[in-house]
Amino acid sequence: MGKLLVNAQVIINSVDLTDHCYSVVVNGQAADEETTAMGAAGKSRVPGLKDESFEIELRQDFAAGKVDATLQPLYANGTSFVVEVRPTIAARSVTNPAYVGNACYLIDYDPISGQVAKVMNSKIKIVVDGQTSAIQRLTS
């Protein structure tokens, strides 16, 4: 059964930016490594290295303790930080699993982007250092 995503929780470096977020994607992707050999009736494959990330769109806010104040130091310093996304703002549970990246880096951040008379948004991409830790699915 489909569910509307209306109240996802987004926490970046421990700061809850849920009230500024309007789009979030938790990307999980593994390389498609082919292992086909002579005599095969079809292509055979194994999953390769994982490449995981978070793509988040936020309403930009330059006020103290808001979006820019949270993201700019992470981008400028190249800091490793934790990202947590839940389907709803409720506590972690079996039906509300948290997807947590423990070693993340902010690689795409456009602090200012927009058009005249339009709401200023910011689209960011956060990649996960898969060598350290993959995205975890936590239910408690």
Next chain:
Amino acid sequence: MGIYKVTAPKPVLDTEPGETLEHDFTATEEADLLAAGRLEIVPRQYRNVGTSTVADAEPGKTFTHSFTVGQEQALLEGGHIERVDTPKPKAKAKDPEPAAASPDKKES
């Protein structure tokens, strides 16, 4: 300055395992030592001085957390948090010798 507990069997910066250590590690040094299991961050108290919830603490509230150097720096620069406690040097037991004895003289 960060506060750490030495967890590995070997000393870190002359601090024995089980004891706490205060030091300004770089983010890279700290990450390496944490990954190697030689240190763990001792949680410290912070106050949320921003306008967003930080580590489940509402603005104005104090909370205890073990941020890495980089995470703490980003939160401090962003105006989210401030430290509540200040690191104190390790308390050493006072020498019970009489006042007449030289304080820096040790018996072998």
